[in-house]
Amino acid sequence: xxxxxxxxxxxxxxxxxxxxxxxxxxxxxxxxxxxxxxxxxxxxxxxxxxxxxxxxxxxxxxxxxxxxxxxxxxxxxxxxxxxxxxxxxxxxxxxxxxxxxxxxxxxxxxxxxxxxxxxxxxxxxxxxxxxxxxxxxxxxxxxxxxxxxxxxxxxxxxxxxxxxxxxxxxxxxxxxxxxxxxxxxxxxxxxxxxxxxxxxxxxxxxxxxxxxxxxxxxxxxxxxxxxxxxxxxxxxxxxxxxxxxxxxxxxxxxxxxxxxxxxxxxxxxxxxxxxxxxxxxxxxxxxxxxxxxxxxxxxxxxx
Amino acid sequence: xxxxxxxxxxxxxxxxxxxxxxxxxxxxxxxxxxxxxxxxxxxxxxxxxxxxxxxxxxxxxxxxxxxxxxxxxxxxxxxxxxxxxxxxxxxxxxxxxxxxxxxxxxxxxxxxxxxxxxxxxxxxxxxxxxxxxxxxxxxxxxxxxxxxxxxxxxxxxxxxxxxxxxxxxxxxxxxxxxxxxxxxxxxxxxxxxxxxxxxxxxxxxxxxxxxxxxxxxxxxxxxxxxxxxxxxxxxxxxxxxxxxxxxxxxxxxxxxxxxxxxxxxxxxxxxxxxxxxxxxxxxxxxxxxxxxxxxxxxxxxxx
Numbered sequence: 001x002x003x004x005x006x007x008x009x010x011x012x013x014x015x016x017x018x019x020x021x022x023x024x025x026x027x028x029x030x031x032x033x034x035x036x037x038x039x040x041x042x043x044x045x046x047x048x049x050x051x052x053x054x055x056x057x058x059x060x061x062x063x064x065x066x067x068x069x070x071x072x073x074x075x076x077x078x079x080x081x082x083x084x085x086x087x088x089x090x091x092x093x094x095x096x097x098x099x100x101x102x103x104x105x106x107x108x109x110x111x112x113x114x115x116x117x118x119x120x121x122x123x124x125x126x127x128x129x130x131x132x133x134x135x136x137x138x139x140x141x142x143x144x145x146x147x148x149x150x151x152x153x154x155x156x157x158x159x160x161x162x163x164x165x166x167x168x169x170x171x172x173x174x175x176x177x178x179x180x181x182x183x184x185x186x187x188x189x190x191x192x193x194x195x196x197x198x199x200x201x202x203x204x205x206x207x208x209x210x211x212x213x214x215x216x217x218x219x220x221x222x223x224x225x226x227x228x229x230x231x232x233x234x235x236x237x238x239x240x241x242x243x244x245x246x247x248x249x250x251x252x253x254x255x256x257x258x259x260x261x262x263x264x265x266x267x268x269x270x271x272x273x274x275x276x277x278x279x280x281x282x283x284x285x286x287x288x289x290x291x292x293x294x295x296x297x298x299x300x301x302x303x
Numbered sequence: 304x305x306x307x308x309x310x311x312x313x314x315x316x317x318x319x320x321x322x323x324x325x326x327x328x329x330x331x332x333x334x335x336x337x338x339x340x341x342x343x344x345x346x347x348x349x350x351x352x353x354x355x356x357x358x359x360x361x362x363x364x365x366x367x368x369x370x371x372x373x374x375x376x377x378x379x380x381x382x383x384x385x386x387x388x389x390x391x392x393x394x395x396x397x398x399x400x401x402x403x404x405x406x407x408x409x410x411x412x413x414x415x416x417x418x419x420x421x422x423x424x425x426x427x428x429x430x431x432x433x434x435x436x437x438x439x440x441x442x443x444x445x446x447x448x449x450x451x452x453x454x455x456x457x458x459x460x461x462x463x464x465x466x467x468x469x470x471x472x473x474x475x476x477x478x479x480x481x482x483x484x485x486x487x488x489x490x491x492x493x494x495x496x497x498x499x500x501x502x503x504x505x506x507x508x509x510x511x512x513x514x515x516x517x518x519x520x521x522x523x524x525x526x527x528x529x530x531x532x533x534x535x536x537x538x539x540x541x542x543x544x545x546x547x548x549x550x551x552x553x554x555x556x557x558x559x560x561x562x563x564x565x566x567x568x569x570x571x572x573x574x575x576x577x578x579x580x581x582x583x584x585x586x587x588x589x590x591x592x593x594x595x596x597x598x599x600x601x602x603x604x605x606x
């Protein structure tokens with residue numbers, strides 16, 4: 001392994017992720033005012049473990065988690081096959097967030113930052129933030145994307161357009177012909193060529209992680225006391241059904257976790273507290289629900 | 304194609320399945336007393352189509368479907384790869400049922416009978432019935448299995464033990480380390496060697512299909528008026544969450560349908576009207592809920 005490529009260590013990265021988890025939880029508990037995250041450390045079957053922190057029945061957050069993990073072990077067979085890796089061991093660390101809101105006018109939000117390293121010294125970063133409003137508000141979607149673009153632009157002007165499109169492609173539900181929400185940014189396999197680049201990528205994923213509270217809290221605070229009808233609550237539960245479909249059928253992190261014997265309860269913290277399915281539900285033409293469906297497509301330039 | 308192997312035609316099979324659908328719906332509407340199944344014909348993108356019949360908000364049935372389809376077209380690539388098929392066209396017909404009940408003391412039931420044929424003349428049958436009680440009642444599970452065994456024994460004494468084990472293996476949720484329910488029978492790729500055997504397999508799947516009302520209605524009627532608490536309703540919604548997990552993550556029919564551009568609303572009629580997820584929910588030791596979990600394992604000999 002070339003020392004020039006090693007750069008920042010996995011210990012430093014997982015430590016920073018752990019601190020990021022704490023920082024975000026402090027911010028969320030303060031914003032919510034009524035919610036308290038639990039703290040549950042767990043051990044991986046091979047090496048390492050995680051700290052699962054979930055919350056339920058808050059003022060803003062109905063159910064959610066801000067999870068940290070740092071695990072290692074033998075390289076899974078499908079990683080060897082799919083990524084042509086010959087190294088025998090892996091290390092992976094990350095922070096994953098999904099928050100389901102009480103109020104249908106507060107969006108579902110998801111954030112993930114992750115780092116993967118092989119015993120041979122290959123390493124990469126991945127992550128992103130995306131927003132799933134039950135009711136799309138274009139101005140909010142624009143402000144959300146502006147925050148992400150400004151984070152990206154501090155590192156590379158190509159990042160936002162590339163990672164925005166990647167999110168459109170990734171958070172897509174083919175069998176529904178709709179995107180999960182208004183997208184955001186998504187990136188994977190950011191492989192540094194040298195130590196300097198590794199540091200820069202690390203700083204980038206940390207900047208993404210640190211932008212999380214800005215991406216969520218102002219929107220949540222501005223809408224969490226908004227009145228809502230029973231009809232709007234039903235619509236929220238139907239949209240959560242779609243969220244569950246995406247996560248269980250397509251989400252790579254979820255399937256990777258379930259198939260490699262990850263900790264099920266931590267992985268599936270992303271599932272909604274309550275979800276609804278109705279046969280062939282179609283909102284009335286011209287209704288806010290129909291308008292939201294009209295926005296759930298790839299390639300919308302929110303900014 | 305050898306005429307001796309052709310036996311009963313695909314037209315005869317799909318016609319019988321269509322009649323089976325009708326017969327079951329008549330029986331269910333009569334038993335429920337308050338529910339009316341909708342009738343929605345649809346066309347497949349290539350050849351054929353189906354008749355989707357769903358119901359909601361009945362006395363017994365909260366949401367469910369009894370769907371028929373008969374479709375054909377170009378052989379999907381993965382069928383060629385996974386089953387080493389070189390034939391260019393396929394035909395598939397079947398009836399699929401999932402019923403979610405209002406009352407937590409009435410189980411979820413699933414039934415499927417299906418027939419698949421290639422343009423080269425290879426054909427096979429598949430199907431099964433399985434029961435997912437929110438609260439396992441061993442006597443009911445025994446009676447349910449006895450009905451299935453008696454249907455199987457009219458054809459082959461090996462069928463019940465083989466197909467019972469197949470159901471245990473198939474309806475298993477690895478990431479939860481539990482079976483979906485109390486199992487039943489499941490079989491696939493019943494390939495006839497000659498016309499006589501084809502007729503016999505056809506008669507067998509029809510007998511399975513015709514046993515459906517016996518497998519469901521008496522249990523549903525005996526429990527649909529049972530009083531239940533809010534706690535039992537919550538447990539039902541949690542079990543439905545597991546049902547959704549199995550169908551979206553593992554069920555081959557669901558994934559096959561979604562991945563081959565099947566009709567999403569017909570495929571996903573299996574999803575519950577309302578489902579709940581709670582982080583790391585553990586029932587109190589010794590409670591009826593904990594007892595039910597104790598039964599959700601492979602290899603229970605109910606009879």
